[in-house]
Amino acid sequence: MTIHTPTPDGGRIVEEPMGEALSRRYLAYALSTITNRALPDVRDGFKPVHRRIMYAMHQMRLNPQAAARKCAKVVGEVMGGYHPHGDASIYEALVRLAQDFAQRYPLVDGQGNFGNIDGDSAAAMRYTECKLTPAAVLLLDGIDQDAVDFRPTYDDQDEEPVVLPAGFPNLLANGSSGIAVGMATSIPPHNVGELIDACHLLLEQPDATTEDLVKIVPGPDFPTGGVSVEGHASILDAYETGRGGVRLRAAWDTEDLGRGVWRIVVTEIPYQVQKSKLIEQLADLIENKKAPLLGDVRDESAEDIRLILEPKSRTVEPEVLMESLFKLSDLETRFPINMNVLDATGTPRVMGLKDCLRAFLDHRRVVLNRRSQWRIARVEKRLHLLEGLRIVFLNLDEVIRIVREEEHPKAELIARFNLTEVQADFILDTRLRQLARLEEMTIEKEFKELSEELAALQALTSSEAKQWKAIGKELEAVRKALISPRRTVIGEAVDASAFVAPEAFIPREAITVILSDRGWIRAAKGKVDDPSELKFKEGDKLGFLVPAYTTDKLLVGASDGRIFTIGADKLASGRGHGEPLRLMIDLDEKADIINVVAHEPGAKLLIASKAGYGFVAPENDLLAQKRGGKQVLNGEMLAMLRVPSQPQGDHVAVIGENIKALIFPLAELPEMGRGKGVKLQNYKQGGLVDVAVFNAEAGPEWADGGGRRRNWPDWKDWLGKRAGAGRQGPRGMRKFR
Structure with missing residues (x-):
């Protein structure tokens, strides 16, 4: 016995660069995922x-x-x-x-x-x-x-x-979705009757455009119904390029309960939206006060969908309520269209509507020809056997004699009647009692029918025109078997850019924003007449009290130079202590709140830093869309003041740590959206303590150490130019507020 000594590496180690090894193996995995798992075949879907x-x-x-x-x-x-x-x-x-x-x-x-x-x-x-x-x-x-x-x-x-x-275009009829490596597919379902009508158009007019097809197939037809609110141009572009999307809304109606009371009944929801999660989402909107027009939601569904939406007030228009819910919830969704499929060669391709239908028709032609050839082979085989039987009936007595008397009847039959071996075997396997006169007539009839069928099949396989005509007849039969009315209604196109912001649907109610010294914020209904009655957590106190409306945006200025934007409708109720402001905005732990104002469109704010610089900023430019706010001031913010519009503020008063005051015209400050600004007052040491904007006719006021307000009748003695040093302020002056 020979013993083979294995090599040290076992003969199974291949040396190659790590990058090439990983690249080749990952490519194999990606191709396997694409072709064997994620993407559908364009032919059968x-x-x-x-x-x-x-x-x-x-x-x-x-x-x-x-x-x-x-x-x-x-x-x-x-x-x-x-x-x-x-x-x-x-x-x-x-x-x-x-x-x-x-x-x-x-x-x-x-x-x-x-x-x-x-x-x-x-x-x-x-x-x-x-x-x-x-x-x-x-x-x-x-x-x-x-x-x-x-x-x-x-x-x-x-x-x-x-x-x-694939007797019908299943890819488009039932749709498909999947995610592969580096690519994905998302094909919505369609009405098979419309698809077959589009196939007929392509059979009659091969040069028909996608626009011609869209007249027949106006859009997807989802099994859950709904209303498609995508524009014709958008649908046409999606079907032309194979990429796009369709917005789908729930179907709803208004149910009149009498005496001016009504409610919304939703009977169809968008495709792939789970009803239970939709109800939970609507309930969360009510609880979090994000859908102020919606009073209640409940599910009365049995076999059919029936969601009841009750308005908060009977004065609300049903269309306004639904528009707000379409914006805030999954009562409106967008189904992406990405018709990425495997073509007949197994290659991933993004196809449009016409390409998909053409690929299906080409596949049906291949199937028709293959089935015809399969049938031709069997008809020819049967005719061959029947020809042998016809010879038997012409020489029946001699055939019976050969079968009974000859030692080798098969060879004798082949030699005597010029039969093939297949025909001879078939004759010998046939029972003699079947060789009656009646059977001869049956054989002749079958032979004639099969001969006619063979001629028709041969004519079909040799004529492209006849093949397409046969495919058209097959599709028409399928259409009759599967026809069903369209479920998804094609509604009027909705311009996404014209959507009204959710704030437009919020009832305008007066509130008072309460921000504590430790950063707890809440909103009390109406006006707070006596701030001393407000309650706070132990060790906390009032920081800012801002009158506003539920439709307002709040501008929150922080010492790090950022300004944050908060919707007043999102504030917690004034009954409790509120919630931490830092949960609503990304405020740095070391930063303090400088001021809170209710945004007034078109108004302006004076922003000043501790270093004594400042500028005037339009409030519209300060609104932030993100939790992180907007960096407005380069430096440590000291003040964020509203420039009075009634009466118009026209002068600025500043006071430094050296207790020197300076007054100069507001017009000397530049208007800008962000930056460092210009110098307000010149200091040898220290910085700015306070700043105020006032109207020359009314004159400024200042506050002493006890918080009492004092007039400043001789303020013009401190009038000068911006960036001046100023002069010593009145006795007791420390701040303006």
């Missing part, structure tokens, strides 16, 4: 898992007339014979094929709990049963007639179809 489920159920003879079988049995057949993945993923795909709210034309007839539109999952596969639907039979028609190519299964024990014959 299936991913491999769905195609294998359909074929396995066909092999199990689970046709619509048969009894349903346990889903566990089907999943086992698919997993054991065709799909080398987990049973959970196969069952999930099977369940989706049976859900009438997920598939426009369900392909599996499910018996048992297959989930619902609320988002509840299906029962375990051991409890549910299934079989094919008539629509699925149309997709499989011809699978046993050599209509498509087959390939070995993953274990080489059997064969599976590369693609299904």
